[in-house]
Amino acid sequence: MKIEAKDLVRTFGDYLALDKVSLKTEDGELVALLGPSGSGKTTLLRIIAGLDFPDSGNVVFDDQDSTGLKIQKRRVGFVFQNYALFRHMTVYKNIAFGLEVAPGSRRLSRAQIRDRVFELLGLIQLPSLEGRFPAQLSGGQRQRVALARALAIEPRILLLDEPFGTLDAMVRKELRLWVKELQRRLKITTLFVTHDQDEALEIADRIVVMNNGRVEQIGTPAAVCDEPASPFVWEFLRGHAIY
Amino acid sequence: MPVESANNRSLGFSVITNVQIIEGRARPPKGRPAIRDSLGIRLGLILVAILFLAVFVLVPLIVVFTEALKKGLGVYFASLTEPAALSAIELTLFVAAIAVPANLFFGVAAAWAIAKFDFPGKSLLITLIDLPFAVSPVIAGLIYILIFGAQGWLGPFLQEHDIKIVFAVPGIVLATIFVTFPFVARELIPLMQAQGSEEEQAALSLGASGWQTFWRVTLPNVRWGLLYGVLLCNARAMGEFGAVSVVSGHIRGLTNTIPLHVEILYNEYKFSAAFAVASLLALLSLVTLLIKSIATWNVSASAQLREPSTGK
Numbered sequence: 386m387k388i389e390a391k392d393l394v395r396t397f398g399d400y401l402a403l404d405k406v407s408l409k410t411e412d413g414e415l416v417a418l419l420g421p422s423g424s425g426k427t428t429l430l431r432i433i434a435g436l437d438f439p440d441s442g443n444v445v446f447d448d449q450d451s452t453g454l455k456i457q458k459r460r461v462g463f464v465f466q467n468y469a470l471f472r473h474m475t476v477y478k479n480i481a482f483g484l485e486v487a488p489g490s491r492r493l494s495r496a497q498i499r500d501r502v503f504e505l506l507g508l509i510q511l512p513s514l515e516g517r518f519p520a521q522l523s524g525g526q527r528q529r530v531a532l533a534r535a536l537a538i539e540p541r542i543l544l545l546d547e548p549f550g551t552l553d554a555m556v557r558k559e560l561r562l563w564v565k566e567l568q569r570r571l572k573i574t575t576l577f578v579t580h581d582q583d584e585a586l587e588i589a590d591r592i593v594v595m596n597n598g599r600v601e602q603i604g605t606p607a608a609v610c611d612e613p614a615s616p617f618v619w620e621f622l623r624g625h626a627i628y
Numbered sequence: 629m630p631v632e633s634a635n636n637r638s639l640g641f642s643v644i645t646n647v648q649i650i651e652g653r654a655r656p657p658k659g660r661p662a663i664r665d666s667l668g669i670r671l672g673l674i675l676v677a678i679l680f681l682a683v684f685v686l687v688p689l690i691v692v693f694t695e696a697l698k699k700g701l702g703v704y705f706a707s708l709t710e711p712a713a714l715s716a717i718e719l720t721l722f723v724a725a726i727a728v729p730a731n732l733f734f735g736v737a738a739a740w741a742i743a744k745f746d747f748p749g750k751s752l753l754i755t756l757i758d759l760p761f762a763v764s765p766v767i768a769g770l771i772y773i774l775i776f777g778a779q780g781w782l783g784p785f786l787q788e789h790d791i792k793i794v795f796a797v798p799g800i801v802l803a804t805i806f807v808t809f810p811f812v813a814r815e816l817i818p819l820m821q822a823q824g825s826e827e828e829q830a831a832l833s834l835g836a837s838g839w840q841t842f843w844r845v846t847l848p849n850v851r852w853g854l855l856y857g858v859l860l861c862n863a864r865a866m867g868e869f870g871a872v873s874v875v876s877g878h879i880r881g882l883t884n885t886i887p888l889h890v891e892i893l894y895n896e897y898k899f900s901a902a903f904a905v906a907s908l909l910a911l912l913s914l915v916t917l918l919i920k921s922i923a924t925w926n927v928s929a930s931a932q933l934r935e936p937s938t939g940k
Contacts, residue, residue, distance in 0.1 A: 412824070434833060435833075436832075456832050457833075461833060462833075463833040465826050465829070467826065469826035469827050469830040470827075470830075471831075471844075471845055471849075473848045473851075482844070483834030486836040486837070486844070534830075535833075535834075535836075538834055538835055625699070
């Protein structure tokens with residue numbers, strides 16, 4: 386699905402978090418929202434998810450205005466920075482959650498839910514951990530469970546907030562390539578927030594460079610590196626290269 | 629160590645620790661924590677704590693039970709089964725059966741609102757929740773006399789319609805609800821605040837409705853804190869004296885709760901009977917503490933590691 390943001394403005398009191406932010410993604414694209422902390426990238430992601438609402442501007446999914454659509458109706462897969470796994474539920478229950486709360490007419494049978502959960506457990510390569518609680522998993526495992534939980538509802542888009550932020554360097558590199566490959570395979574439009582230049586350059590199809598609530602540049606990794614559109618982009622990406 | 633001493637002069641305090649670390653390496657510390665008081669101080673503190681608890685908690689508890697059983701089991705059970713005692717027990721259970729669920733509901737609602745949402749008047753609400761703790765129970769009782777009593781605001785209206793609130797069961801229930809209101813809310817607010825609302829947001833993004841999110845995510849996450857709050861609320865609801873004493877009217881067999889019955893017996897010099905009935909309340913508090921310990925143990929156990937269980 387295509388995502389479009391049109392002139393989004395969001396203020397928190399006196400603070401201007403988003404200042405007329407616009408962007409457009411293609412179907413099946415992996416787009417990085419890159420910028421220093423406080424640049425508005427997470428706010429933008431939350432507004433697209435429906436976790437927050439803009440003061441003005443529009444969110445458009447596949448040419449349909451969805452600005453006022455409730456989060457439950459958006460069918461977005463959202464992965465939180467700290468994963469936000471349900472700590473009192475097993476991995477199985479976490480992944481099944483979105484399927485179990487679906488309204489009666491759309492709810493799968495228990496057997497179907499079970500099949501789907503195990504399919505997802507296979508997809509995230511944790512086939513035998515369904516009985517564990519989140520506290521018994523490593524950071525990388527939690528991250529993958531959070532991803533499986535988000536994918537269970539067959540979301541139209543995937544939104545990842547600093548998906549690798551709390552992992553150690555080794556796991557980070559491994560996991561981001563894995564996420565990239567998964568995204569390719571599922572062909573799902575994905576937006577992810579990061580402050581890590583290398584991460585964005587390595588896996589994103591396109592990068593949205595943000596600063597102070599504004600979009601500085603949108604382009605492929607090669608474009609933002611070779612032809613920075615502003616001194617900020619040049620400065621921010623200096624010393625980082627595409628692999 | 630010339631570098632160290634140079635640093636020591638220029639940076640002062642922060643480097644002093646540095647030097648100690650280096651000296652520590654030279655003379656390895658014998659496995660002990662950095663902060664340690666001398667044996668004498670530690671023993672002294674422990675002794676003071678034990679003595680204090682013994683004098684103020686343990687001895688009175690023992691006295692209650694020995695006095696209660698002084699004249700034998702026969703007198704003990706007779707004091708508990710005489711009609712006035714039975715009716716006091718019945719009333720106490722009845723009042724708690726209304727006050728505790730009511731405050732369970734109000735407490736969860738208030739805690740949820742305060743922990744998860746921002747709204748004008750929030751700090752006022754937090755202050756109001758604490759009011760019953762800050763105010764003397766006698767005043768809590770008097771409030772209801774002033775509102776519902778014969779000379780009170782609503783007195784004439786109530787008399788006209790033949791509704792009795794003070795010096796009757798409804799007044800006791802109201803006063804008990806007032807006094808026990810903070811327990812559940814106070815227990816839940818810090819817990820819910822610490823947990824934040826990310827899990828709820830995750831539930832919503834997965835398509836759950838507000839109710840589903842509350843029942844499946846919010847409530848299960850605070851269940852042990854909730855249990856503890858309910859236990860404390862219940863213990864207080866059954867044991868409340870001051871506020872209930874003001875609105876009760878002390879009508880034997882009608883508006884006497886267990887604590888009021890104990891007072892009457894004591895004033896009539898029926899010490900064994902008074903202590904026998906009091907021992908019920910003491911037992912209640914012991915059971916409360918026991919369940920509370922189990923709950924706390926469960927919380928810390930689940931915070932560390934949970935036994936893997938099959939995902940159904």
